[in-house]
Amino acid sequence: MTEHAPTPSDDAGDGDAATENDVWSRRSFVRYLAPVSIAIPIVVETETLVGLLQNDFGENSAWTQPTGVSVGIGGDLRPDLNTREKLQNAALEAVEDGRRLTLAVAVRNTTDAPYRLALGAVTTDGGETVEGGYTTDPVAPGETTSFTAEYVLPADATPASVETTVTIGNQPSERTVQLAPVPTQ
Amino acid sequence: MTYVDDFPGEARVVRTAFAVAFASIGLGGALGVLQALFRTGYSRSLFSAVDYYSVLTAHGVLMALVFTTFFIVGLFAWGVTRSLDTGFRDLRFTWGWLALMTLGTLLAFVSILGGIVGFIPTHAAVLYTFYAPLEASPTFYLGLALLVVGSWGAGVDYVLTLRDWRADNPDERIPLQTFMAVSTMLLWFVCTLGVAVEVVVFLLPWSLGLIPRVDPLLTRTLFWYFGHAVVYFWLLPAYFVWYTIFPKLSGGRLFSDPLARVVFVLFLVLSTPVGVHHQYGDPGLSQGLKFVQMTSTYFILLPSLLTAFTVVASMEHGARQRGGEGRFGWLRALPWENPSFSGIALAGLAFAASGFGGMVNAGLNVNALVHNTMWVPGHFHLTVGTAVALTFMAITYWLLPQLTGKRLRLRTLAAVQPYLWFVGMVFMSNAMHRIGLAGVPRRTSEPQYEQVIFNTPIASIGELHLQTVGGAFLLFASLLCFLAVVGSTWLGERGAKPLAVNGHIPSALSGPEHSPRVLDDFRVWVALTVLLLLIAYGPPLAAMVQNGLFAPGSAPIPA
Secondary structure, eight states: OOTTSOOHHHHTOOHHHHHHHHTTTTOTTHHHHHHHHHHHHHHHHHHHHHHHHHHHHSTTOGGGSTTSSOBOTTOBSOTTSSSEEEEEEEEEEEETTEEEEEEEEEEEOOSSSOEEEEEEEEEETTSOEEOOOEEOOOBOTTOEEEEEEEEEEOTTOOEEEEEEEEEETTEEEEEEEEBOOOOBO | OOHHHHOHHHHHHHHHHHHHHHHHHHHHHHHHHHHHHHHTTSOOSSSOTTHHHHHHHHHHIIIIIIIHHHHHHHHHHHHHHHHHTOOOSOHHHHHHHHHHHHHHHHHHHHHHHTTTSTTSOOOOOSOSSOOTTSOOOHHHHHHHHHHHHHHHHHHHHHHHHHHHHHHHOTTSOOOHHHHHHHHHHHHHHHHHHHHHHIIIIIIHHHHTTSSSOOOHHHHHHHHHHHHTHHHHHHHHHHHHHHHHTHHHHHTSOOSBHHHHHHHHHHHHHHSSTTGGGGOTTOTTSOHHHHHHHHHHHHHTHHHHHHHHHHHHHHHHHHHHHTTOOSSSGGGGGSOTTSHHHHHHHHHHHHHHHHHHHHHHHHOTTTHHHHTTBTHHHHHHHHIIIIIIHHHHHHHHHHHHHHHHSOOOOOHHHHHHHHHHHHHHHHHHHHHHHHHHHTTOBSSOSSOOOTTOOOOOSSSOHHHHHHHHHHHHHHHHHHHHHHHHHHHHHHTSOTTSSOOOOOOOOOOOSBOGGGSOGGGGOHHHHHHHHHHHHHHHHHHHHHHHHHTOSSSTTSOOSOO
16 A cells, blocks of 8 residues: 555556546536636736736826825925925814815025925815915025925815925926825824 | 545544544634624624634634644544554554644633633633733643644654554655655654743743743744744645645656655755744844844745646646646646645645745845735735645545545535635735735734825725625635535445545655655754754844843843
């Protein structure tokens, strides 16, 4: 009975297996299950892979957004510039006519020219545009300042992005900055 | 003559072990569906968010620890006695270890149940990875200790049977099935030492109030010393099936016996010194140690890749024996209607996919992305939940007639069952992986937070939850099919029809005579295993003990 003792039937393959499989061969419909079952993970995993690639590299993906990644509390609003625009705080608070979004920003002018930062409209996750914002006074080279901008969003809306304009000398630079999920107070 | 005629006493032992295993998977599977419904938010009325953790513990313990261990000791009992063509030396000893395992299981399960029902004064919502600081009732730890000690008895039984056989056959090579069973049990002896020390020296005295505190890092390290190698304790019995029975089911023979032996030796040597890759996020372990164990973890891919080659080659050989032709056309010649074949083939496919996820888990840096997320249970359900569990279910269709002397019944249901399981797991596991990529945590009853929005890469969280629950229901339907076939066969009439299966396993194309005899000398491989373990775990464990055995930062105890 030990399996390493060859028998004549071994040399010609396993006749027992053929006999054993015969009792299953009437269920030929099951044979169609095999290609279908193997096709399902191929479809599901291909969809996953394509979705992941689209998420990173497709249209409207984070990759193609102006700032590359969403900015959360402590993040740099304009990492594309040498200046510093830090999102010090962000909060959502329920108010009578909707939800108040507060963005607190600290800036440092690291250039040799006069500098100004403007926060413009906010776009919600539903695609609505909420006007508002704040524009700093000119900031001298090497100086810092901070400010708070407030917006009132519709109830249940969350902020998705905010328009920013940095003006160095007379050269404005505009970007739409994607916002990370903002904590609710 | 079939196995039950040749070894009626041993067949009874195997049947009893399988009965406990199948009861566990049935109950554990039902709890799994409830858990999926709760977590995804479809139904939260059956139990509370706190009770969820007891349900989760019961699901994990029943499926990952009880079902697997009982099936494995039964499978190996069959394999050892069949391949050596001899019964166990004393069946009273055999029944003794099986009774100990069963008692331990009941004790542990009742302890978990105490967390849900009020009249049992125990609790054990510690998950099946039961390390500190979570604490369970002493009965839970005692139950698991008995389960492990009982399984050691099984290993001793196999080794003693092999020793007797060698005394009678001094010049023979160890039959492959026995070689595999003994290698796996040696691995089990080595790796369970860690969890035995964790439970007996720390957790049990702690839960009894004999010691005031334990060092979470030390107990976690001892757990994971065991906790990764246990995966191979589950997997190697599946390999046992893939190597020794699957080629026959394909219509051919194993490609290489020596390669199979090398694979099992590699697993014995390499499985345990890799556990720290479960602790990449733990403070108190050096980055250097983590890097070394990451490297060891990648070494262990080698025997799995060897297995993929050997098993697929054996399958192709079988298909060509059956008339299959062409580069891929031979696949059509395989017996896809036979659930023993299809279940194992699909299990192998799932394991190949999960291997890539395992490489992500093993990476020191990439692991941080997925570690505490649903990605990990998604991976785990592909490996243990499919590669192992589906293999065990599939081979039951082939083994059960030999163990009972009864022809398999409800064959159409059996033929469909592996496909249902595979497709269900594809949906559920895929959703779990994707949810994990969005950062949704694992081990959490209600994974939603007011201040956090999970950004899923593809599809919404709601869609992925639906996919998870759909997959879970397909899996449960498949499980019910399996239990119906097993129950119906078991209750059937013996000898009414021919069995249509037999235990003959054809010899390998390349037999053991093509390999050096040192492969069969377990002393060499155990010595090498111990040496590697001393290198991998000696320094960190010594440092933890020096830092205070029970209270980190204190003087060593005894001072």
